[in-house]
Amino acid sequence: MNVLKTFVVTILALLATAPWAAEPRPAVNLIGRPVPQIESLPEGPFRALVVQAHELSTRTFAVIGPEVKDLRKRYAGNNLACTSCHQAGGTKPFAMPWVGVTASFPQYRGRENQVSTVEERINGCMERSMNGKPLPLDAPEMKAFTTYIAFLSQGVAVGAQIEGAAVLQSAVPNRRADVKAGSAVYDAKCAACHGADGLGKRTGRPGDALGYMFPPLWGPDTFNNGAGMNRLLTTTRFIRQNMPLGASHTATVLDDDEAYDVTAFMLSKPRPIKAHLENDFPARWNKPIDAAFPPYMLGATADQHRYGPFPPLAEKQRRMAEQRKSDMAAAKARAAVGAASTAAGK
Numbered sequence: 513m514n515v516l517k518t519f520v521v522t523i524l525a526l527l528a529t530a531p532w533a534a535e536p537r538p539a540v541n542l543i544g545r546p547v548p549q550i551e552s553l554p555e556g557p558f559r560a561l562v563v564q565a566h567e568l569s570t571r572t573f574a575v576i577g578p579e580v581k582d583l584r585k586r587y588a589g590n591n592l593a594c595t596s597c598h599q600a601g602g603t604k605p606f607a608m609p610w611v612g613v614t615a616s617f618p619q620y621r622g623r624e625n626q627v628s629t630v631e632e633r634i635n636g637c638m639e640r641s642m643n644g645k646p647l648p649l650d651a652p653e654m655k656a657f658t659t660y661i662a663f664l665s666q667g668v669a670v671g672a673q674i675e676g677a678a679v680l681q682s683a684v685p686n687r688r689a690d691v692k693a694g695s696a697v698y699d700a701k702c703a704a705c706h707g708a709d710g711l712g713k714r715t716g717r718p719g720d721a722l723g724y725m726f727p728p729l730w731g732p733d734t735f736n737n738g739a740g741m742n743r744l745l746t747t748t749r750f751i752r753q754n755m756p757l758g759a760s761h762t763a764t765v766l767d768d769d770e771a772y773d774v775t776a777f778m779l780s781k782p783r784p785i786k787a788h789l790e791n792d793f794p795a796r797w798n799k800p801i802d803a804a805f806p807p808y809m810l811g812a813t814a815d816q817h818r819y820g821p822f823p824p825l826a827e828k829q830r831r832m833a834e835q836r837k838s839d840m841a842a843a844k845a846r847a848a849v850g851a852a853s854t855a856a857g858k
């Protein structure tokens with residue numbers, strides 16, 4: 513039993529660390545790399561699907577949003593677009609770009625503690641960022657998303673190390689975030705677009721499925737509390753490099769303190785609730801320290817997981833991982849001794 517357990521844990525650890533470890537990984541830098549152009553595709557069914565998928569990504573609310581006429585197509589639960597976050601049609605570095613995503617899946621994911629496909633990852637955003645239902649794997653919209661992402665990923669080798677992926681891993685201040693200071697930053701630098709009430713600015717009227725000119729940051733019509741965007745570290749980094757609109761990693765507007773505090777202010781506001789979050793990150797040791805929902809494994813308060821300071825939590829998590837590693841090594845050694853003495857006794 514113990515040996516089996518050790519084995520399973522070891523396999524999980526291998527998956528968690530280095531799925532491509534055997535080979536040196538090719539590197540791709542998205543910064544300054546030309547963005548794939550739909551116009552460069554020859555006319556035909558592939559191009560037609562990519563065009564359709566671009567529309568689905570940039571005007572998600574009009575195709576699978578909660579206000580579309582066809583009730584069966586109401587998969588998303590809010591009126592955001594995928595590109596409300598995955599900016600520039602999913603091509604902007606450090607705004608969770610989709611370029612290369614096809615080359616990095618299937619991939620071990622801590623949230624599920626299993627290997628996930630691109631389709632499952634898309635449904636992760638459907639159920640959380642879009643606060644909706646998963647797309648059936650054989651839905652035409654799922655085919656469109658995976659085709660578009662594959663189109664953007666052309667030329668990126670499987671397993672490549674991608675510079676510009678996800679969000680820039682910048683340092684955050686070693687203190688509890690200051691929600692009050694964040695409120696002042698919000699009024700000065702965000703409210704003009706997203707509204708003093710954070711509810712965004714609609715293109716038209718509620719019910720018309722035309723979405724937003726400026727998307728809501730909190731309230732009923734935005735991402736839910738299980739979304740990646742509900743984590744303070746992830747979102748501080750997103751905002752630091754990408755907001756106010758027009759900011760980029762080469763032209764930031766906010767400093768580290770402003771980004772951290774304004775994000776905490778935004779995430780202190782009410783938003784849709786995702787049921788059963790306690791089932792996320794079933795391998796508790798790799799639960800991100802800014803996933804602000806129970807159970808908490810590091811002996812810290814809920815408040816610290818929500819608002820920091822984070823460096824002490826990162827240190828605790830590092831020690832926990834080390835302990836786990838040495839426990840595993842010890843268990844493996846015991847199992848080897850046990851097996852040897854069994855063999856000797858025969």
Ligand code: HEC
Nearest residue numbers: 592593594596597608613633634637641657678735740741
């Ligand atoms: C509210 C913001 C938001 C919206 C809207 C959103 N996403 Fe995401 N998405 C994220 C964040 C944040 C991450 C990465 C962080 C994480 O994994 O927790 C991510 C990651 C992804 C990834 C994996 C990227 C990688 O580098 O591995 C895919 C694919 C994806 N999203 C697809 C979609 C699709 C398709 C939609 C629309 C149906 C969508 N997302 C809508 C915020 C969003």
Ligand code: HEC
Nearest residue numbers: 595596597599701702705725726727728729751755756757
């Ligand atoms: C000039 C208008 C403008 C300003 C100012 C601005 N934003 Fe945005 N924001 C946008 C638009 C537009 C999007 C959707 C992305 C796109 O269309 O490229 C967006 C998207 C977002 C998103 C992801 C989508 C969502 O609904 O959650 C977040 C988070 C965000 N902004 C936060 C902020 C914060 C915090 C500030 C202030 C520091 C800020 N924004 C300032 C226009 C603005």
